[in-house]
Amino acid sequence: MQKHSYIITTCFVFIAATAMTGCKRYLDRAPGADVSSTDAFVNFTNFQGFTEELYSCVPEFTSKTWACDWLLGDEIIHKTGVTWLNEQFDNGDSWSWTTGEWISWLDAPTYNSDPGTGFSKGLWPNSWYGIHKANLGLANLDKLNATQEEKDLVKGQLLFFRAWFHFELMTYWGGLPYIDTVLSSGGKLQLPRLSYQEMANHVADDLRAAADLLPVDWDNTDAGKATLGKNQLRITKVTALGYLGKNYLYAGSPLMNRSSTGNASFDAGYCKKAADAFAELLKLVDSHATWIKLIDFAHYSDLFYTNGGNFIPGYPEAVFQNPVYSSWFAGCPWGPSSIFGEGNIGGGYVSPNARFVENYGMANGLPIDDSASGFDPNDPWANRDPRFYHDIVTDGNQIIKGSAPADKEKYRYANLSIGGYSRDNTSIGRTGYLLRKLTPMTANNIDGFPNNYLHLSYMRLADVYLMYAEAVLQGYGSATSTGPNYLTPEAAVNKLRDRCGAGQVGPQYVADKDRFMGEIIRERAMELGFEEEIRYNDLRRWLLAGTVKYREKTAIDFDRAADGKPINIKERLLITRKFDDKNYWLPLKISDVNLYPSFGQNPGY
Missing domain, CATH: 1.25.40 (Serine Threonine Protein Phosphatase 5, Tetratricopeptide repeat)
Structure with a gap:
């Protein structure tokens, strides 16, 4: 096809x-x-x-x-x-x-x-x-x-x-x-x-x-x-x-296991069943029986x-995927796939959370907080995972592609420093970053907002590889287990690292189950972030949504040095999400709960 x-x-x-x-x-x-x-x-x-x-x-x-x-x-x-x-x-x-x-x-x-x-x-x-x-x-x-x-x-x-x-x-x-x-x-x-x-x-x-x-x-x-x-x-x-x-x-994940049995850990039995199903699917991919396969990164x-x-x-x-319905926002300056306007501050209403952006590791595959990663806090956007450059606009990135009037030429490159024309601390760019994963760079007033159509999948193959890795890890206890006579979790994650040209998972992470699970969590953020409700449901099912680390939304403030590099970089807390244990589940509509006695409300509401 x-x-x-x-x-x-x-x-x-x-x-x-x-x-x-x-x-x-x-x-x-x-x-x-x-x-x-x-x-x-x-x-x-x-x-x-x-x-x-x-x-x-x-x-x-x-x-x-x-x-x-x-x-x-x-x-x-x-x-x-x-x-x-x-x-x-x-x-x-x-x-x-x-x-x-x-x-x-x-x-x-x-x-x-x-x-x-x-x-x-x-x-x-x-x-x-x-x-x-x-x-x-x-x-x-x-x-x-x-x-x-x-x-x-x-x-x-x-x-x-x-x-x-x-x-x-x-x-x-x-x-x-x-x-x-x-x-x-x-x-x-x-x-x-x-x-x-x-x-x-x-x-x-x-x-x-x-x-x-x-x-x-x-x-x-x-x-x-x-x-x-x-x-x-x-x-x-x-x-x-x-x-x-x-x-x-999901049934074997900590939230769902806790709500069913009171045990707030992974259920190995369900995870093994998940691994079996995913392996059956991935073997069809390997045999080319299906047209589904990983896209090459050049066409990501x-x-x-x-x-x-x-x-x-x-x-x-x-x-x-859901069907392709007629979309009112195709080519619209206010559509979710059009976030740039004059000064690169346009119809979009969101900015990437700076704390979330920290999930994007280095080109060598290591997380930025690993002492061996080579991350330089004084040059924070250098040598990062290739998906970082695909998904996130940083200060100095070119945004305007075509010719621009003389008074608009300055907007060609993003200026997200404090006081920069691409930054509005109450609107787009308020975190020091812009989102480009879902947006062609020509979605701006000068390049004319092309008739762009945004269509996201409910599930794609990259997600399957990562769910498989998690299922085998939690079902069989090791990142090097072949589980249901198939790939190891290490090999499954590295499929995606290899696809984008990032370094593979380091051996120190492979050898430790908990550290490897941390890499799965981070890999899912890099690969699947900003798509559908994958991240929201992941943090909930892992019982991590209430952890402060995942509740804080931050910005990075910085000035520009003469060479264009960021200086005086500081992370600033914008908001801490309010989250109680009841928020792991959404409340049911009162009108539906009142239909009959045995259809009860979720706890805490």
Whole structure:
């Protein structure tokens, strides 16, 4: 498969005219409405059209606002005087995920499966609707008149989405009822909340079954030939295995283990199951059975944005993505992928947290606080990991590419020193850094804000390698264990170091389990920071979100020397996130908690 111009703006049209008709018809139905078996379920074309609405239930977290507001962890800090979800979480207000639904991709007034927009979708309502729809389809599988391949494709997708929506819900809100039947609209609600691990076991059953039914590559199926070369966003065996492993790893993580058993450490049994699932996936990658592979670092930005190109960002590394909805912010000076304006202080509202930026190590692979790393505090941006230069704008970096009027020429290079024109201590650049990972450098007033499209993956292959490394380390106890007869954790992490040209993990870290886990934590920050809610969920599941180190958001203040080097560098604390133990889980909506007694609220709320 090559990069192509096929950007899906409908609900994954499978067999264009007929499937679109079937899909559109059911977009307008109420969640509990009856569906005629002579219409939706009679043949593969119609049933697939019914199933594909589930893809359009997956929220596009990046399109809710223009302020990177899907990032809820420690990567960023917003401008002052605004009301964004990350800022509310900094204030300790976990309730704001729903009371401020206009800034939260987690909520919306109601479910929305419109294939034409990602703006008004919320994870909470869409997940419950998606679970209902998946169950409705599974209950009617016996009506499908189709080949075995077609039946397997439909069933595999339905099982995957039922599991995926449950997994996303429990990631943020903890154990909930696992709904695997079509609930009667007139029936009495009395399903109890399960523990996290009990729920994870149900998710695993569905994902394992989905993986066994789905193809590695839709292009190699008879049904998939109808959209040959345009199946990039479809659910495959690889997708199901990726989430099977992630589900087990999360279930075995300290937060989830503590909430289920009271033991605030890793559960080795779940971690071994996670390692098995990830190994099964990665062996498919090694055998080239799937088109999924690590992208070369020269094209690393293609994982995140188009820079005016005509392709879906993410290929060939994406394991799971939401559909490509129409995006109001493409080429918009205020979009989350456009953060530079005149003076490089533009429509963006966020700056990278200087404390988070410290995760980026040195080119030799060592962290900056290692005495052998060669880090020079008087020349702090020299010889850093290549991803540092890809992701972060530092003082003196060139931003303006094209010709500029004489009075704008000074803006060509960032000036983030105290009093510099690229720095506003209440707005963009307030930390001494700008974010460029999601942004082409031409996204500025002078170069004209190209028609850039930002599209981030829910899961990509780099994440799988790192989750595999963590699962084997915590399941088998060593960074050099081959675990399920496959890669060692050391080799898995070094796959990503080698890809970007950074030094491999040092032997002193490999020899010590806890120190190697520290390198996994740091590697996940460097590789996956500013993407989806990976960091926020990582810090929570590791029970690190309450640690001061991860609650502090800082800036670096400095002057410029005559040679352009920073001098008088000082770190300044901007805010310390308020965080109590209850904040490890989000509160449930009061209206939902009051539905019936056994659907209780999360502790502390």
